[in-house]
Amino acid sequence: MKILNTEIVKGKSYELVINVAKLHTRNSMSVPVLVHRAKKDGPVILLNGAVHGDELNGIEIIRRLINGGFHKPDCGTIICIPVLNVFGYLNISRNFPDGRDLNRVFPGTKNGSLASQLAYQFTTHIAPHVDYMIDFHTGGADRVNAPQIRCAPSDKKALELAEIFASPFIIHSKTIGKTLREMMNKMGKPVLLFEGGKSCIFEEDIIRNGVAGTIRVLNHFGMTKDRPEPKYKTVTLSKSSWLRAPFSGMFHVTVKNGSRVNKKQELGFITDPYGDFNKKVRAPHDGYIFCVNNAPIVYKGDALFNMGVAAHEESLMTRQDD
Ligand SMILES: [Zn+2]
The missing domain is CATH 3.40.630.10 (Zn peptidases)
Incomplete structure (x- = not known):
């Protein structure tokens, strides 16, 4: 070699x-x-x-x-x-x-x-x-x-x-x-x-x-004798799509990254600086959140959460990946 x-x-x-x-x-x-x-x-x-x-x-x-x-x-x-x-x-x-x-x-x-x-x-x-x-x-x-x-x-x-x-x-x-x-x-x-x-x-x-x-x-591959015990039961997600901001504003995340969520569950909320505007961002379907945008300010259309589903629940997804 x-x-x-x-x-x-x-x-x-x-x-x-x-x-x-x-x-x-x-x-x-x-x-x-x-x-x-x-x-x-x-x-x-x-x-x-x-x-x-x-x-x-x-x-x-x-x-x-x-x-x-x-x-x-x-x-x-x-x-x-x-x-x-x-x-x-x-x-x-x-x-x-x-x-x-x-x-x-x-x-x-x-x-x-x-x-x-x-x-x-x-x-x-x-x-x-x-x-x-x-x-x-x-x-x-x-x-x-x-x-x-x-x-x-x-x-x-x-x-x-x-x-x-x-x-x-x-x-x-x-x-x-x-x-x-x-x-x-x-x-x-x-x-x-x-x-x-x-x-x-x-x-x-x-x-x-x-x-x-x-x-x-x-x-x-037999390259080391060490084998740390896995801490997770791996979830395989066969389909995923971004959930995008429905409004511009100050973005507050409430869901834990990596968690299983149900349809309509609150994932976060978007506010403006003046007190009366407060809109919840909800899960469009059951699935897993595996990526979270921690930006404090977002614009309408920004990617907020990447959400995925396992192979047996692909029919739950209504949104198209873009
Ligand atoms: Zn990279």
């Missing part, structure tokens, strides 16, 4: 780099890539963080796995890229300095935008070696995700691994064009996309959930 022009020998660790750019400050920007290949054969697993530079929980999840020695498996190879979008991470920003979203430019091009060039290097030098990837994300802006694994319903291997990961939710979600997940899926590689918490902060419960789930997946 040769990664980034380096021969990866059994029983050894490597700290490689993807060279991204030479800056006008005369500094070079590069992405560290940690690789450890065990003496015994096994799968190659990539743990990938911060495709979006402000999604910090995943960085800490991978850091703790490295700190705990889980990046040195009993068999196979583990590749750790805790921070793929180094530019965004430095600025605690989702995107590249030119505003591009790294997760919308895969597979990238050799001479494209800076984000596209990094995507191209990843696609060319990292992706071909990977058997399975766990890609760590959080909700964007003020949106808070309950811990969940997102998989394409057609990706049977990923769904099987998602059950082993055992986060509170598995969400069936189609891939979005030009994402890292779509590129990997097109190469035939199963991807577990972990979503947990929100951007720009570290959240202890989310981090613990991500660490424990990853260890369970590594255990499944």
